[in-house]
Amino acid sequence: MSLSVPEGSLFGFLGPNGAGKTTTIRVLLGFLRPTGGTAKIFGLDCWRDSKAVKRDTGYLPSDLRLPPWMNGSAALSIFGAVRGRNLTGAGRELADTFHLDLRVKVREMSLGMRQKLGLILTLAHSPRLVVLDEPTSSLDPLMQQVLHDLLRRRANAGHTIFFSSHSLGEVEQLCDRVAIVRDGQLVADESLAALRERAGHNVVIRWSDESQALRLEPPDFLKLTRREGAVWQATLDGPAHRLIDFLAGKAVKELTIGPADLESLFSRFYQSDQEVAS
Amino acid sequence: MNRGLIIRAFRELWPVTLVLSLVLMGMEALLAYVLPKFSDDVSQEWLKVDYTRAIYKAMLGTDVVDRIGRQMFQAMAWVDPPVIALVWAHAVVCCTRVPAREVDQGTADVFLGLPVSRREVFLSETLVWLVCGAALLAAALSGNLLGGLGLPAEQRPPFTQVLPIVLNFFCLYVAAGGLAWLVSSFSSRRGRAMTIIFLILLVLFLLNYLAQFWKPLEAFAFLSPLHYHRPVYLLGGGAWPWSDMFVLMATGAVMWIAGGIVFARRDLCTV
Numbered sequence: 001m002s003l004s005v006p007e008g009s010l011f012g013f014l015g016p017n018g019a020g021k022t023t024t025i026r027v028l029l030g031f032l033r034p035t036g037g038t039a040k041i042f043g044l045d046c047w048r049d050s051k052a053v054k055r056d057t058g059y060l061p062s063d064l065r066l067p068p069w070m071n072g073s074a075a076l077s078i079f080g081a082v083r084g085r086n087l088t089g090a091g092r093e094l095a096d097t098f099h100l101d102l103r104v105k106v107r108e109m110s111l112g113m114r115q116k117l118g119l120i121l122t123l124a125h126s127p128r129l130v131v132l133d134e135p136t137s138s139l140d141p142l143m144q145q146v147l148h149d150l151l152r153r154r155a156n157a158g159h160t161i162f163f164s165s166h167s168l169g170e171v172e173q174l175c176d177r178v179a180i181v182r183d184g185q186l187v188a189d190e191s192l193a194a195l196r197e198r199a200g201h202n203v204v205i206r207w208s209d210e211s212q213a214l215r216l217e218p219p220d221f222l223k224l225t226r227r228e229g230a231v232w233q234a235t236l237d238g239p240a241h242r243l244i245d246f247l248a249g250k251a252v253k254e255l256t257i258g259p260a261d262l263e264s265l266f267s268r269f270y271q272s273d274q275e276v277a278s
Numbered sequence: 279m280n281r282g283l284i285i286r287a288f289r290e291l292w293p294v295t296l297v298l299s300l301v302l303m304g305m306e307a308l309l310a311y312v313l314p315k316f317s318d319d320v321s322q323e324w325l326k327v328d329y330t331r332a333i334y335k336a337m338l339g340t341d342v343v344d345r346i347g348r349q350m351f352q353a354m355a356w357v358d359p360p361v362i363a364l365v366w367a368h369a370v371v372c373c374t375r376v377p378a379r380e381v382d383q384g385t386a387d388v389f390l391g392l393p394v395s396r397r398e399v400f401l402s403e404t405l406v407w408l409v410c411g412a413a414l415l416a417a418a419l420s421g422n423l424l425g426g427l428g429l430p431a432e433q434r435p436p437f438t439q440v441l442p443i444v445l446n447f448f449c450l451y452v453a454a455g456g457l458a459w460l461v462s463s464f465s466s467r468r469g470r471a472m473t474i475i476f477l478i479l480l481v482l483f484l485l486n487y488l489a490q491f492w493k494p495l496e497a498f499a500f501l502s503p504l505h506y507h508r509p510v511y512l513l514g515g516g517a518w519p520w521s522d523m524f525v526l527m528a529t530g531a532v533m534w535i536a537g538g539i540v541f542a543r544r545d546l547c548t549v
Contacts, residue, residue, distance in 0.1 A: 029391055031546045051395045059391035063548070065384035067290065078289075082282030082392045118388075 012175030072102030303421030310425030373458030456530030459537035
């Protein structure tokens with residue numbers, strides 16, 4: 001896997017469960033020693049200089065576990081002592097943003113509250129790099145939006161957000177660059193704009209004349225998914241003007257070109273070669 | 279070392295240390311008060327019975343025939359199996375926190391995601407362990423001295439003779455802790471680590487005990503840490519047990535260092 005994350009970007013790290021997202025993150029944070037190659041953050045080796053790397057990094061694990069006796073205030077105080085900084089002020093501001101009562105003990109918290117506390121502890125020291133491993137799995141949609149807004153603001157301020165998820169919609173909404181991992185291999189690493197261009201568009205053509213619809217053969221760039229009477233449903237590969245050129249002079253009653261279909265593109269990335277063949 | 283990690287370890291270890299200290303203090307007070315009273319009831323002849331002699335020898339680490347008396351019974355307060363079990367249990371609880379418990383509970387991801395080196399984690403936890411261990415044995419010493427107050431002044435063991443026993447006991451505690459660090463450093467499951475450690479300690483305890491009854495085991499008795507914990511000598515006015523303390527501390531230190539090296543190099547995966 002060869003992957004580089006530009007500074008100041010909102011980087012989505014996508015892949016199905018078990019693809020190797022968390023393992024990659026563990027290598028980046030120095031929990032696992034790479035069996036080959038190197039991993040560097042801020043130009044520092046992730047295994048050898050792990051402490052220095054983590055000084056400017058905030059990490060939220062996917063399965064967040066905190067000691068049950070801790071409450072938010074104690075956690076901020078201990079994390080601050082470990083980092084050698086006072087995190088109470090910034091922590092309280094974030095707690096207000098996420099509507100979390102810092103007096104509640106972890107053992108009394110719901111999953112969502114724990115996730116919020118984890119986010120506060122991850123972001124309170126304003127790290128240059130934020131590594132979030134499926135951070136919204138326990139958050140309600142409102143809080144997801146709050147988090148997305150916060151992350152966008154941090155990215156605009158020059159901080160780098162490395163956002164791991166298996167949800168395309170979330171990454172599509174938030175990130176400007178995406179890497180996709182499958183079976184421990186990187187299968188894509190592009191900007192979302194480039195992926196959108198590569199993705200096909202769903203197209204529906206309603207012909208005025210049914211006999212013409214039956215007689216005509218679709219061009220190479222148009223893959224029919226359904227052909228029923230005077231209606232064609234298809235996927236368009238490439239730019240729309242080719243389709244318009246093809247339809248020019250033909251009896252078209254209605255033409256609908258949908259937005260880029262990232263979902264099916266990602267499905268193709270997610271599936272193994274064997275699954276695609278079958 | 280890291281202040282935040284030290285605060286957290288103290289916060290998590292003080293309750294168990296307090297409870298065990300109070301229990302140990304109570305046990306020591308009781309034993310120190312009750313055991314010397316037996317000396318008047320036990321005759322020289324009874325202790326000359328081979329089996330009884332062997333049991334006392336196994337517990338005290340020396341043949342008792344020439345040391346029968348109040349001091350022998352006072353020494354037993356420091357070799358009583360429940361007392362040793364409590365002290366070892368505390369060492370095992372403290373020394374299996376990192377990495378076995380952290381990985382097992384999943385908190386390793388959170389705390390090792392902070393800017394701390396594994397060496398800092400190891401040293402911070404070690405400091406807290408040793409301070410808590412010292413507090414535990416200080417409580418045992420106070421209990422023993424308190425129990426002694428119930429005896430006539432001339433029957434109380436002098437502080438100068440009890441102190442080396444407690445320090446020797448602390449070395450025994452360090453040896454058990456060193457073993458716990460080593461086993462924990464290989465493990466990702468605390469329950470499994472604790473089971474292995476307790477089994478090893480049980481075998482070593484039995485080795486010391488059975489070697490008194492079974493000749494072939496005698497040659498291996500030196501492998502048991504209890505072989506180096508003989509309070510009856512000290513209460514009899516013997517010299518400080520420097521060599522015993524050195525063996526126990528060195529064994530504990532070697533295993534502790536080995537555990538630290540394994541912990542610093544191993545992969546940590548909570549899933």
